[in-house]
Amino acid sequence: MSAAQLPGGPSLPQERRLVTAIPGPKSQELQARKLAAVAAGVGTTLPVYITRAGGGVVEDVDGNSLIDFGSGIAVTNVGNAAELVVERASQQLAAFTHTCFMVTPYEGYVAVAEQLNELTPGDHEKRTALFNSGAEAVENAVKIARAYTKRTAVVVFDHGYHGRTNLTMGMTAKNMPYKQGFGPFAPEVYRVPLAYPYRWLTGAENCAAEAAAQAIDMITKQIGAENVAAIVIEPIQGEGGFIEPAKGFLPAIVEFAKANGIVFVADEIQTGFCRTGQWFACDDEGIVPDLITTAKGIAGGLPLAAVTGRAEIMDAAHAGGLGGTYGGNPVACAAALGSIETMKQLDLNAKAQAIGATMLTRLRAFAEKFDVIGDVRGRGAMIAIELVKPGTKDPNPEATAALAKFCHNEGLLVLTAGTYGNVLRFLPPLVMPQELLVEGLDILENAFAAL
Template identity: 80%
Template sequence: MSDIPQERRVLTAIPGPKSVELQARRTAAVAAGVGSTLPVFTARAGGGIIEDVDGNRLIDFGSGIAVTSVGASAEAVVRRASAQLADFTHTCFMVTPYEGYVEVCERLAELTPGDHAKKSALFNSGAEAVENAVKIARAYTKRTAVVVFDHGYHGRTNLTMALTAKNMPYKQGFGPFAPEVYRVPVAYGYRWPTGPENAGAEASAQAIDEITKQIGAENVAAIIIEPVLGEGGFIEPAKGFLPAIARFAKDNGIVFVADEIQSGFCRTGQWFACEDEGIVPDLITTAKGIAGGLPLSAVTGRAEIMDAAHSGGLGGTYGGNPVACAGALGAIETMRELDLNARARRIEEVMKGRLEEMRAKLPNGAVIGDVRGRGAMIAIELVKPGTKDPDAAATAALAKACHAEGLLVLTCGTYGNVLRFLPPLVIGEDLLNEGLDILERAFATL
């Protein structure tokens, strides 16, 4: 791992002068459509710290959007990727294959839920994995319709934009989108009209009724859902919802796809978030945390479904790049050796405890409408006091105040009113608590 001291240090304004200078160069050379949460340019990163070009050290509560779960310079990832880099960088698995790709697929078969025979195909990004899961499901079922859910996020390619719920910034101006995509309700407990205790049963019944009446179950190739909805606001579907949808899929010959791109690989305190209610998906898509920051994604699933696509129908020039595969094997090694599932559960214990305390004791604590999430995938939803009206302005102000003090936090949510916390699973508890201290001070000034 990088030898960066695991302590926050703020030497300049955030961003500092060197970052400001680099931002000017970026503005001139990089397309405006590529945004950044915080224009602080990274020099090195590791553990729970990002060090910028001005020498500031920020506490990392973002993990590159749940990617660097093992840290941004994990020893096993660097060691294995460096060794592979020295041997060869690319041959294209579709031209001459290599062992690393096969070994990653073997690890995925071991780690993903279910004891049935499984196979995988490797790609570059989460969106690519989801898109290929749709292709595989259509090839297997010989059907075309795809069902997704309110508040879901599945990517930025044309098909995955159609699957994604939120318009701005993901879809605005980029249509027309792929056809045969249908959206149904999800059990968003905090906002369910009759309360969270009813959300699981009522939302699943409503979703199944809409699928049956408006699409026809016999026309549906796949139902795709994030077991914890990421960009939509870290929404954990109310208990009972996922099992009901999975049962409906099984009863009707529909491929049930768990999109675990943000929630997978120990992030929620289990290898995969769908394990929480014993869900065994037909297909599971992974990316983000899989390879310690190197670009890699996968579709893993029942062997007979994965084999439905004809030879040559799946692939891509860079899919399962050998250096990325080596990184993935290093990341999985780290997760096992350090028991990062246990680390994630401890992070949840610390964060939820502190966040609930903040909600209880702050005079403006009413702005925290909901504290939710699992493992190291925790969020607070901010509302106008005394209501459930989303408060995106307060969310942005809090994030800005945290950034100024050297704490990197991210926002999300359909209404832009959710602060999400995705610390690396290897973060020290002292840094975790210091970050929460900064957040508490930010609330006091709100």
């Protein structure tokens, strides 16, 4: 295939190419250096060391070219080196790298805030504050909600993931590897049921109404709605296994929050910026959150995050109460403006929908053939399969690990997820060529056949 300049990356061939075992000798040498120099707590899914990436591939130090179904965990939606991202960031890098927006501001921060105020759900007056990471955005959303409501309690959901800071670890459901040994955690965090259709005991058809009723009952009786500052939820859960709540669940929670003066926070860190085939996953059911947190896909790979929301809520924090030395770094802001322009120019919502149509068709066909597949789910280019022990709904993390290993050895980068470690999740770059997407799915089918 041509190595012409791609809209989502540098000039490199869009092909899978294996010239060594995975990982190759040079990657193994680098991994030995990593183990000697980097803290053991920083894990690696696939220890191949990358030198170039773009379009739908990553190229390693040994000359192998792998198909990328991970996008750096939903970060490189526009590709790993999108032309406008590189151009804008390079220009800003040459002008200045930092002044600290809280000391002497610059236009890029304001321009990103304007774009987010326009793109996020709802036509009400909004404000935005910029930060560095998704966890930082979530933590600041909680701060803002507490300042506005003068309440303290935070409600989160089963299977949710919100980050690795002390507060966001407490908000995250899964213990290992995110929480084990790192407590005690911040207080006033309460967890309620999620409408998980595949695993709802009375069936998917009852899931939305029953889960919403249970969650609201727990909030009312165990916490007191009048004590709740914020309800925080991922419209499609990420690390929890790409769980899409049953239709009707989110609107019921939003209605309850609105009736009780609770700030509804949509954590769109993994789902945002065209990933689900819409600008934000909330758009699917017309959800208009009070606050929305974003990161990952916002800046084409540079560290940037945001909280955007209703002006009266966002302005509740006192001057100086929000910020951070690097928050809204000028180079990251320039990259974000290039990334958003790329999404618009290439209509990446439509591309995500096309990826989803291809993947879901193939994966549902796999489910007819392979009884280890319990569920196929997702929207746009955020797709997952949940693996079970045949004939049951018992989680099958062993099969998940074996399938991932097969794919990695064949040059297909895939990620795992799920509370039970039994979900394969797929997050291809939205600029991936169709033929690479199909080739990746062929490898996956071979993996199931081998299993």
